[in-house]
Amino acid sequence: MYLIRSNFKLTAMKKLLFVLVLLGSLIIVRSQDKELRNEHPILGSMPGFTLYDFDKRDFGAYSFCDVNGDDYIVEGQITYYYYECDDSTDPKNILNRFEEIGDSLNANIYGDGKNQLYMVLQVDHRRMYVDLFAEDFYYTLNIIERGELKSEIKAEDLVKDLEQIGKSVLYFNFKRNECELTSDCKEIIEMIVKALKSIPTRGLSIDAYTDNIGRRDDNLEVSRRRAENLYNELVKLGIDPQRMVYNGYGEENPIADNNTVMGRAFNNRIELVKK
Numbered sequence: 700m701y702l703i704r705s706n707f708k709l710t711a712m713k714k715l716l717f718v719l720v721l722l723g724s725l726i727i728v729r730s731q732d733k734e735l736r737n738e739h740p741i742l743g744s745m746p747g748f749t750l751y752d753f754d755k756r757d758f759g760a761y762s763f764c765d766v767n768g769d770d771y772i773v774e775g776q777i778t779y780y781y782y783e784c785d786d787s788t789d790p791k792n793i794l795n796r797f798e799e800i801g802d803s804l805n806a807n808i809y810g811d812g813k814n815q816l817y818m819v820l821q822v823d824h825r826r827m828y829v830d831l832f833a834e835d836f837y838y839t840l841n842i843i844e845r846g847e848l849k850s851e852i853k854a855e856d857l858v859k860d861l862e863q864i865g866k867s868v869l870y871f872n873f874k875r876n877e878c879e880l881t882s883d884c885k886e887i888i889e890m891i892v893k894a895l896k897s898i899p900t901r902g903l904s905i906d907a908y909t910d911n912i913g914r915r916d917d918n919l920e921v922s923r924r925r926a927e928n929l930y931n932e933l934v935k936l937g938i939d940p941q942r943m944v945y946n947g948y949g950e951e952n953p954i955a956d957n958n959t960v961m962g963r964a965f966n967n968r969i970e971l972v973k974k
Contacts, residue, residue: 737753738750738780739778739780739840739842741800741804741822741827742797742800742829742840742842743800744780744782745782745784745793745796745797745838747784747785747786748782748783748784748837748838749782749783749784750780750781750782751781751782751783752779752780752781753778753779753780753781754778754779755776755777755778755779756776756777756778757776757958757959757960758774758775758776758777758912758960758963759775759776760772760773760774761774761828761841763817763830763843764817764830766807766809773828773843773845774843774845774874774875775826775828775843775844775845775960776844776845776960777841777842777843778840778841778842778844779839779840779841780839780840780841780842781837781839782837782838782839782840783836783837784836786836787836788835788836789835790813790814790833790834790835790838791813793831793833793838794810794812794813794814794816794831797816797818797829797831798816801818801820801829804820804822805820805821806818806819806820806829807819807820810831814832814833815831815832815833816829816833817829817830818831821847824846824847824961825844825845825847825960825961826844826846827842827843827844828842828843828844829841829842830842830843844960845960845964846959846961846962846963847870847964848870848872848964848965850869850870850871850887852867852869852890853890854890854891854893854894854897855894855897857890857891857894857971858894858897858898861894861898861901861903861971861973862898862901862973865972865973866970866971866972866973867970867971868954868968868969868970869887869891869968869969869970869971870967870968870969871884871887871929871969872967873925873967875913876913876917876921877921878921878924878925878928879928880928880929880932888929888932888933888936889936891933891971892933892937892938895933895942896937896938899939901942901973901974902943902973902974903942903943903971903972903973903974904943904944904945904946904971904972904973905926905929905930905933905943905944905945905946905969905970905971905972906926906945906946906947906948906970906971906972907922907923907926907929907945907946907947907948907968907969907970908922908948908949908950908951908952908953908966908967908968908969908970909921909922909949909950909967910950910953910957910962910963910966910967911950911953911957911966912957912963915949915950918949918950919947919948919949920947920949921947921949922947922948922949923945923946923947924947925947925969926945926947926969927945927947929945929969930943930945944974950966954966954968
C-alpha cells in the first residue's frame, strides 16, 4: 500500500513538473513574441541584445540634434527602445550596425563616432528621425516618425481633377504651426501655375486644412495663413488674383483618422476647388 501511494505521488509530481515546464516555455515564447512585435519594423535590433524597455507615444515633441550640433524640436509619433546584452561590446559595433542600415535607406547620418548616432530618413510616406546612444552593454533608440505626403500629380492631371471631380488635394508638408512655403514646395507650385495658365478662365478656391492637434482657433488661423501664402505665391507667378479666393478651415472636414501619424498627414492638406 505504501509503495502504491509513493508511486502515485511520484506520478503526480512528474505531471506537475511537466505542467510547470510547459507554462514556463509558453511564457518565454509569449515574451519573445511580444519583443518581436515591439521591435521597429525597419531598424530591428542588434543581434545578441534583448529589449528591456519600450514606450510609444502617438504624438509628442522631441529635442533632436542637427549636423551642426544645434537642437531643434521634432514632433510626431515617438518610440523609445532600451536594449541590453549579457556580454560587453564595443559601442562602435552598435553604431556601425545601424549606420549600415541607414546607408541602405539613403539616410542622412551624423554623430560623434563614439557613442552617439543620428539619422534622418524618408521611408514611404514617413519622415523618420533616429537618435541612437550606445554604451558597452546597452543602447537606446528614440525614433520620431511624422507622416509626410508628396504630391506627384502632373499639371494635366490637376486640370482633369478640377474639371471632372471639382477639386484636387495637395500636400505641402508644412511643419507644425508653420505657414511658410519652403523651397521644397517650388516644384508643386510651378505645376499649379502651369495648370492654371492652361485654363485661364477657371476660377479657384484655395482651401487649407489641418489636423486636430492643438487649439481649434490656432489651427483655424494656421490654415488661413497657409492658404493666403499659396494665394500670394501664385499671384507673384502671374496668376490673376481675381480668379482666386482663399479660405482656412482648420481641423474641420478630416479625410483620415487624426489618431494616427499618417492620418494627420492626410488631414494637413490644401484643396484647390473649382469655382
